[in-house]
Amino acid sequence: MLISPRPDPAPAAHDRLYRGLRARIMHGEIAPGQALTLRGIAAEYEVSMTPAREALRRLVAEGALTLSSSGRVATPELGNDRIEELAALRSLLEVELASRALPRAHLALIDRLQSINARIAEDVTRRDAIAYIRRNLEFHRTLYLRAQAPAMLAMAETVWLQLGPTMRALYGRVRHKEPPHFHRLIIAALKAGDEPGLRLAVRSDVTQGLRMLLG
Amino acid sequence: MLISPRPDPAPAAHDRLYRGLRARIMHGEIAPGQALTLRGIAAEYEVSMTPAREALRRLVAEGALTLSSSGRVATPELGNDRIEELAALRSLLEVELASRALPRAHLALIDRLQSINARIAEDVTRRDAIAYIRRNLEFHRTLYLRAQAPAMLAMAETVWLQLGPTMRALYGRVRHKEPPHFHRLIIAALKAGDEPGLRLAVRSDVTQGLRMLLG
């Protein structure tokens, strides 16, 4: 009796659409206010409307897309107060996640964070905003995975998702010259086992980018 | 030029299903581990499978339902670590929400909270667990609405949703004799404008109920 060598050959169409769209939104590949049509998405992924509807509905439920009164979906155009609120949420959640990850952060993790940070520096000099956003989130997610708090991490990712299109607009117009300063503070605090310093560094890193969007 | 007297006569079927199911889950009317079938839900609400699928998918996206590997949906059966994590999330979010509501809390709000609290006492003596859960959440939501932080409130409600079926199991087996003690502390702190006291009272109230579920 042989076990099938591939346990799941078909990852379900609606899930494929969901993952693809989610990644594009979170990484800022879609501008704020851009409308997405059911038939358009369906045609792009070469499926029917049904899975496209489910994927979009799921993203709307997570706040990644807004649903107009007539049912049209589009990426959200965030007002200043909403951006401020989401930044506060990032602060709350990510400071807690970092704090929980601290006692579990061993050397291999710090090495990984430093290598991600090096790649971020490359993306900065290459002026690649989308790659920068993606790797910045990878930096944070790598750290927070050590917190062993999946529900909390999921909530943080939901916030990232909601900020995705806006971050694109931000990094698209701001000229980045410095590699991430606060990331080095985070790594230093991790090395030193300095929890208050880590909390401050994470809060600063999270707040920094969004603050210039408000001014 | 006349404006139509009823701007939205048809609240959309899938949304009606979503709201109905969401309320039932959040208020603990569905036991943990209970399976929900597409055709069953569709028949219960007298619609076809399509809107039922969207409503269930949306609830899955919010964490209110879990999706097995074969696509079946059921209310989640939470492990102790997950419950602990969700309680920590409630603490984080709701302490912040209460803190933001404090400077805006005027007398009318406190009166409303006290009247809700009185009804909770009635529900306790009546041993009505579902009514108790519903009014307890109403108490918290009424306070947090003053925080003017819709995204944060939405996240808190998502956590409530995930805890809904588990809370039912909790209050179903615990014999409640005392009316909510910490609610009175919250009201007292609001009256006194005592922010540290308010934070402590909210954290205690949120943690109290879940702690006995872990032991």
Place this chain on the structure above:
DNA sequence: GCGCGCGATTTGTGATCACATGACCCCATG
């Protein structure tokens, strides 16, 4: 030249159907 209204087209909603898969149950067999 400008605004308004009407019509064609786009778009979301919901129903129905065909299909594949996983679950469950009953019975035969050791």
Place this chain on the structure above:
DNA sequence: CATGGGGTCATGTGATCACAAATCGCGCGC
């Protein structure tokens, strides 16, 4: 009596269709 196999039924997935409403554009009239 326990156990395994086979078949039936239940269930999720995705496609297609009909319909209604909203949107956009074009042309007419002022």
